[in-house]
Amino acid sequence: MPPARLTPRLLRALAASHLLNRPLTFCAPPLTLPRLALRSSSSSTRWRTRQSSDTYTRAARTQGLKSRAAFKLLQLDAKHALFAPGQTVVDLGFAPGSWSQVAAEKARGGRVVGIDVIPAQPPAGVSTLQGNFLSGEVQEMMRGFLREGAWAGVGEGGDKDGEGGKVGGKTKGRKDERRRDAEMGRVVDVVLSDMSAPWEPQSGRWLRSVAEPYRRMMNTSGIGVRDHAGSMDLATAALAFAFDMLRAGGHFVVKFYQGAEDKVLERRLRVLFEKVYREKPESSRSESKEAFFVALRRSPDVPRKDVLDEEEDVWKEDEDE
Numbered sequence: 001m002p003p004a005r006l007t008p009r010l011l012r013a014l015a016a017s018h019l020l021n022r023p024l025t026f027c028a029p030p031l032t033l034p035r036l037a038l039r040s041s042s043s044s045t046r047w048r049t050r051q052s053s054d055t056y057t058r059a060a061r062t063q064g065l066k067s068r069a070a071f072k073l074l075q076l077d078a079k080h081a082l083f084a085p086g087q088t089v090v091d092l093g094f095a096p097g098s099w100s101q102v103a104a105e106k107a108r109g110g111r112v113v114g115i116d117v118i119p120a121q122p123p124a125g126v127s128t129l130q131g132n133f134l135s136g137e138v139q140e141m142m143r144g145f146l147r148e149g150a151w152a153g154v155g156e157g158g159d160k161d162g163e164g165g166k167v168g169g170k171t172k173g174r175k176d177e178r179r180r181d182a183e184m185g186r187v188v189d190v191v192l193s194d195m196s197a198p199w200e201p202q203s204g205r206w207l208r209s210v211a212e213p214y215r216r217m218m219n220t221s222g223i224g225v226r227d228h229a230g231s232m233d234l235a236t237a238a239l240a241f242a243f244d245m246l247r248a249g250g251h252f253v254v255k256f257y258q259g260a261e262d263k264v265l266e267r268r269l270r271v272l273f274e275k276v277y278r279e280k281p282e283s284s285r286s287e288s289k290e291a292f293f294v295a296l297r298r299s300p301d302v303p304r305k306d307v308l309d310e311e312e313d314v315w316k317e318d319e320d321e
């Protein structure tokens with residue numbers, strides 16, 4: 001299929017398709033590339049060799065998972081019980097979609113919303129948006145999408161907890177918490193962020209593309225300090241989002257590349273969440289500096305300034321300009 005020409009009309013249609021959650025295939029490169037591009041670099045060859053011999057890669061393929069990254073989330077969930085049916089889950093940096101696949105299965109009956117800067121086919125049952133999460137405009141759209149309709153039925157006589165007419169004690173406390181969350185637009189149960197590292201597709205046209213656009217775009221630099229700093233920016237933006245959107249009791253999982261600043265992030269998480277764990281799941285490659293913070297049970301009443309500096313409100317910046 002020849003690549004589409006981006007006319008104003010097509011752009012408008014694409015903007016609408018973002019909102020309607022249709023995959024944006026227009027960005028895909030043509031599949032026939034010049035012969036020259038067939039030469040792969042030695043790092044690319046190493047990557048392919050490592051991939052094909054990896055147990056998790058093979059397991060992902062046989063289980064219909066979009067990448068071996070699924071096992072990291074499955075292992076974190078097995079340890080910390082992150083998911084429950086009916087939850088609203090946000091997956092930041094969802095592509096190619098294996099974490100979203102896991103979330104959609106575990107939070108059955110709820111909703112999973114993913115965002116990624118690169119185009120990817122949304123996994124079944126997942127709503128996705130294509131855009132840069134660090135853009136204020138994109139975040140605004142995402143927040144609006146999540147909040148829209150999320151609280152129908154809560155408020156006067158609302159019964160989101162399914163606790164009937166019970167009053168008093170814990171039940172009343174939880175209802176008050178729910179109502180406060182609703183007032184503050186906190187509508188998400190779990191925020192996941194796996195933004196920044198490379199991913200390994202198992203199928204699809206991108207895998208067949210010799211140019212390996214995903215890998216080129218998202219590969220880590222291999223320079224520890226740079227990867228660490230980049231991951232801290234993304235993790236902090238994800239934390240700001242989690243602060244605004246997570247319900248009381250909600251969970252946050254964030255990937256980072258280990259380095260000097262990760263302690264600052266950990267301290268902040270400890271202010272906002274009841275429990276924080278630093279994890280390196282078995283399926284995360286030992287030679288990679290990636291690790292995860294699993295932050296459990298968001299506290300309802302922590303002031304924003306205790307967790308984030310004002311200038312870290314990335315998503316509001318565009319508005320002020």
Ligand SMILES: C[S@@+](CC[C@H](N)C(=O)[O-])C[C@H]1O[C@@H](n2cnc3c(N)ncnc32)[C@H](O)[C@@H]1O
Nearest residue numbers: 069093096097098099116117133194195196197
């Ligand atoms: C390691 S991959 C995620 C893999 C995914 N968890 C899965 O299981 O399939 C990291 C993703 O983060 C995305 N990403 C990085 N920076 C981003 C940003 N600023 N906004 C949105 N997505 C971003 C990349 O495009 C990439 O697809």
